[in-house]
Every structure is written in structure tokens, then in C-alpha cells.
């Protein structure tokens with residue numbers, strides 16, 4: 001959930017109902033660069049352009065709804081993370097945020113590694129040429145087939161998530177005549193300030209092995225005894241959409257504490273730690289994310305300081321940003337279908353997609369903003385709720401936002417910051433077809449994931 005979950009600025013209490021919004025912006029036509037992809041602007045006719053292509057051209061060429069990714073922005077963000085961490089650290093892009101073969105190639109070219117958490121993500125990565133040794137394999141319940149495939153293909157590391165998995169991975173590796181590099185994912189007991197479903201380091205949840213009660217230390221003990229695996233480090237991921245670095249500070253402190261205990265008990269200094277992903281992005285103008293270089297500096301300083309205090313060699317650090325790389329680089333382009341003003345409440349604006357292309361609002365109460373992009377307007381702001389075409393009243397894309405009062409069916413509107421966890425969490429609810437992902441770059445648009453067709457749906461229905 002973004003930090004703007006509660007109304008901040010003044011509101012017209014007489015006319016506007018309770019909601020999650022600040023005052024209407026002074027100018028509805030301005031596209032705040034904080035929430036829109038880097039190359040987004042308006043052309044002389046007031047139409048949104050991205051990568052040199054207008055929203056109307058994109059709608060004509062590719063239809064709506066469509067996810068539109070600014071390739072230059074994606075590459076710039078990937079590069080910024082890479083260079084912020086330098087050569088003494090590794091950046092693993094978290095593929096769960098959004099993965100396609102084009103994205104894998106961009107990452108490879110920009111020097112990033114990749115974190116996958118299913119056989120499907122692994123297959124996508126390998127099929128697009130990501131070297132296996134630059135892949136980390138995650139998941140709290142990897143199947144035997146997934147583990148076998150990961151080891152056979154030579155992934156750089158498998159992140160172990162349970163006591164059973166320590167043994168399972170060791171046995172499979174041994175049976176394949178291999179020694180697999182592994183990390184152990186621990187839960188450090190940090191309450192990340194984010195939505196419950198995306199907080200992952202408190203103890204009462206399904207990921208990782210708790211540090212509390214000596215369980216993580218016991219996991220290390222067992223892992224060090226097994227021939228099929230080589231324990232290279234400890235992993236911690238505290239949650240997602242986090243702005244406050246204090247959670248990472250506590251996590252780093254506790255992970256280094258475990259490294260020290262391991263050194264004291266076993267005489268082994270584990271050479272790596274992974275501090276996960278989870279860095280927040282701006283979904284609305286109220287959010288203030290940190291830049292990669294600030295994050296890199298903060299994390300490196302914390303780990304170095306903690307290691308000096310513990311008299312340990314500083315381990316190689318890795319991080320796994322997903323949302324912070326891809327999230328801001330895309331928007332979803334919709335066509336307005338129906339408009340329903342409800343007196344004294346708000347105006348419901350229905351678009352040609354909905355919870356099937358963006359489940360985050362329903363799932364996490366996520367906040368988004370929205371803009372009219374096929375033209376500008378000088379009409380007064382109207383409080384709108386952007387909803388989809390699904391058979392659920394919770395089918396909300398943007399809960400509360402201002403759109404111009406002259407909005408009409410056929411207008412194009414766009415929701416920014418939908419690059420992460422939108423296409424990757426998309427569904428076929430109501431047999432609605434999943435939208436394409438269109439990459440734009442230097443005046444050209446290219447479909448990187450095509451729109452689903454009714455044939456695709458029916459191909460799976462073999463009854």
C-alpha cells in the first residue's frame with residue numbers, strides 16, 4: 001500500500017465524500033514525472049506521448065487495454081541499480097514483478113542478474129538466454145521437478161526456504177552428481193511498514209526460517225553437514241513497497257548477527273548476504289521513493305558497520321528489486337466505456353479492463369492515479385472511481401482520483417506505475433482476455449507479450 005493511503009491535503013468537505021484523496025490537483029493535464037515513465041510527455045495537441053509515440057497511435061495499433069512499457073526507462077532504471085551497487089555487489093531483478101523474454105534480454109544487456117521463483121519463470125529466463133549462473137531460484141514450495149531443472153541447468157543459487165528443502169535440494173543435487181550453491185532464507189522478525197500481504201519478515205507467515213528460537217542457526221548447522229549443497233550465504237526479504245530504511249537496518253543487523261554466530265560455532269565465514277527487494281515506488285504524487293544510489297549507500301554502510309563491529313569480513317551483498325525497476329516504467333492504457341455520475345458521491349468511469357489486468361487495488365487496497373491522455377481538458381475536476389468490466393463490485397482500478405468533468409466514452413485514460421505485479425498477476429476472470437505488453441522506444445512500438453485471444457482460452461478447454 002502506498003503511503004498516501006490517507007487523505008492529506010484540504011478537501012471540499014461540502015461536496016466531496018470521504019475517500020482516499022487529497023485536494024484536486026491545480027491542473028489535471030499535468031503528468032507528474034514522479035509517477036509517469038521517463039519519456040512520457042504531452043505533444044502539441046495535448047496527447048500523451050511515450051518513447052515518441054502517442055497514446056492514440058498506440059490504441060490504434062495495439063488496441064486497449066494495453067500495458068505500455070518505456071524501454072529506455074526500464075534500461076535506465078536497471079543501469080542505475082547496477083551502477084549504484086558497483087562490482088562488489090549483485091543486483092537480481094525479481095522476475096515476479098514482470099517477466100518476458102524481452103525483459104530478460106534487457107536485463108542481460110544491462111548486466112543484471114535474475115531472481116525466479118517458479119519453473120515457468122526459470123524457463124522464460126533460460127529461453128531468452130540469461131546465463132544460468134546469473135539466476136537465483138526462490139520459492140517456499142519448489143517441486144522436485146523445479147529443483148531438478150534448476151540444478152541441471154546450473155542456476156547460480158537456490159534459496160532454501162524450509163528444513164525439508166535443505167535435505168531435498170541436497171539429495172537431488174547429490175543424485176545428479178552436483179554440489180549446488182545455496183542460501184538460506186530467514187525471517188528476521190522485522191515488521192515492515194507495508195500491507196500485511198506484502199510484509200514478509202515477521203515470524204507468523206509462510207516464508208523463510210525464523211531466526212527466533214535458534215531455528216535459523218539449526219538450519220545452517222544441517223546445511224553445512226550435507227555434501228550436495230554449498231551454503232554461500234543468508235537471505236532476508238522484509239516485504240514490498242517499503243520507504244523506510246530502518247527495517248533494512250534491523251534486518252542487516254540480525255543477518256550479520258547470524259553470520260557471527262555461524263563463524264563462532266563452525267569457524268566458517270559465509271561469503272554472501274542477500275537483503276531482498278521491496279523498495280517502494282511512487283504510485284501517487286504523495287509518495288517519495290529513494291534513489292538506487294541512496295539505497296545502495298545506506299545498505300552497504302549498514303552491512304559494513306555491522307561486520308566491522310562483529311569482526312567479520314564484509315560479505316558480498318546482493319539485492320532483489322522488482323517493483324523499483326519495472327513498476328514506474330509502464331502504464332495501462334484504457335478506453336472509457338460508460339460514465340455513471342452518482343449524486344453526492346462520485347462518478348463511476350468504466351474501462352475496458354479492470355481487476356483482471358490490475359488486481360492490486362482489490363488485493364492490497366493499492367492506490368493509483370489516472371489521467372485523460374487522448375486530449376487535454378479545461379473542464380472542472382470531477383471525483384471519479386475508475387472501475388473495470390468484471391462481475392465484482394470490488395473491481396476497482398483507481399479508487400479515488402480526479403478526472404475532467406467533460407470525460408466522455410471513447411476517451412483514452414491511462415493509469416501510471418502499473419509495470420510491476422499487474423501483468424504478472426493478471427487473470428482471465430470472466431474470460432476477459434489478458435492485454436498485451438507493448439514496448440516503446442525511439443518512436444517505435446513493439447509487442448513483447450501479445451494480447452490473449454479467444455483461441456488461447458479455448459485451447460486450454462479440452463472437455
Ligand SMILES: Cc1ncc(COP(=O)(O)O)c(C=O)c1O
Pocket residue numbers: 094096097115138237239240241276277278279320321322323324420
Ligand atoms: C524474495 C523476494 N525478493 C524480491 C522480491 C521483489 O520485491 P519488490 O518487487 O517489492 O522489489 C520479492 C517480492 O515478493 C520477494 O519475495
